[in-house]
Amino acid sequence: MSESGMSARRWWREPLLHFLLIGILLFPVFHWFGDVRAGDRILVTRERIDAMAEAFARTWQRAPTSQELEGLVDDYVRDVMAAREARAMGLDQDDVVIRRRLRQKLEFLAEDSVTASPPTEHQLQDWLDAHPDPFRTDPEYAFRQVFLDPLKRGDALEKDAARLLQRLQALGGDANIRNVGDSLMVPRDIERMKVGEIARVFGDRFAQQVIRLQPGSWSGPIRSEFGAHLVYLYDRRTGAVPPLGEIRPQVEREYLAARRREALDDLYRSLRQRYPVVIESEGEATLATGDGT
Structure with a gap:
């Protein structure tokens, strides 16, 4: 064997060369595992620890002890470890x-964009003008009533009511009813009363019949919790919309709720453009378009 061949064989047997080659081969492996370990590190920042302490103080009205704070940090670390491990396991x-929780968080982000800046007075007034009905006060009714006691009149009640109704219709709405009919601890003349108030005094069935009466004539008999009544409806006042200054919190609440609904509708409309939806039915699959049709 030549001298150069012998030299090469001796060079390959050198431990230093083996060490260098092993190092070159292992370097990417160590580098890769080092990155994994760095990615698995859980960092508990000072800001997060302060936030834990503040949340504890709001709940218990005192600062946590060092042992309690250590427990909070440990619980947070367990949360993170468990979440990462669960995701790794699928x-x-x-x-x-x-x-659903992820959907909720996404929707919260969309809704927060609405409440980032409070609505102006002009926006709220425009909303109130366009949607007055939810803020309109209840209608009010003014009527007169003549009571007929079924305990006193018995079987003659219907006949007495028909005869008295004919008499009152002839006299009209200005008839003197002070001594007409039977006594009742309720005023004969009701100047203004909302439907709910009528129902509380006379009963719901009576209230529902009164609000359907046509003003300007005597009607009845209408049954109540007390007995029978002849009723003259002489005024019906449609509910009014209060000024914005009197109902601003309610208007703002409804305005923001509608804006949040619009924001969610816009979000899902844009997402439908990105995600084709295939709905399987019997024997075929239907592709739902981005606009939901």
Whole structure:
């Protein structure tokens, strides 16, 4: 064997060369595992610890002890470790609870964009002008009533009511009814009363019949919790919309709720453009378009 061949064989047997080669081969492996360990690190920042302490203080009206704070940090670390391990095991896949929670968080982000800046007076007034009915006060009714006591009149009640109704219709709405009919601890003349108030005094059935009466004539008999009544409806006042200054909190609440609904509708409309939806039915699959049709 030549001298150069012998030299090369001696060079390959050198331990130093073996060490260098092993190092070159292992370097990417160590580098890769080092990155994994760095990615697995759980960092508990000073800001997060302060937030834990503040939340504890709001709940218990005192600062946590060092042992309690250590327990809070440990519980947070367990949360993070468990969440990471669960995701690594695929436990977050096809879980309806997790899916709904993620949806909720996404919707919260969309809704927060609405409440980032408070509405102006002009916006609220425009909303009130366009949607007055939810803020309109209840209608009010003014009527007169003549009571007929079924305990006193017995079987003659219907006949007495028909005869008295004919008499009152002839006299009209200005008839003197002070001594007409039977006594009752309720005024004969009701100047203004809302439907709910009428129902509380006379009963719901009576109230529902009174609000359907046509003003300007005597009607009846109408049954109540007390007995029978002849009723003259002489005024019906439609509910009014209060000024914005009197109902601003309610208007703002409804305005923001509508804006949040619009924000969610816009969000899902844009998402439908990104995610084709295939709905399987019997024997075929239907592709739902982005606009929901």
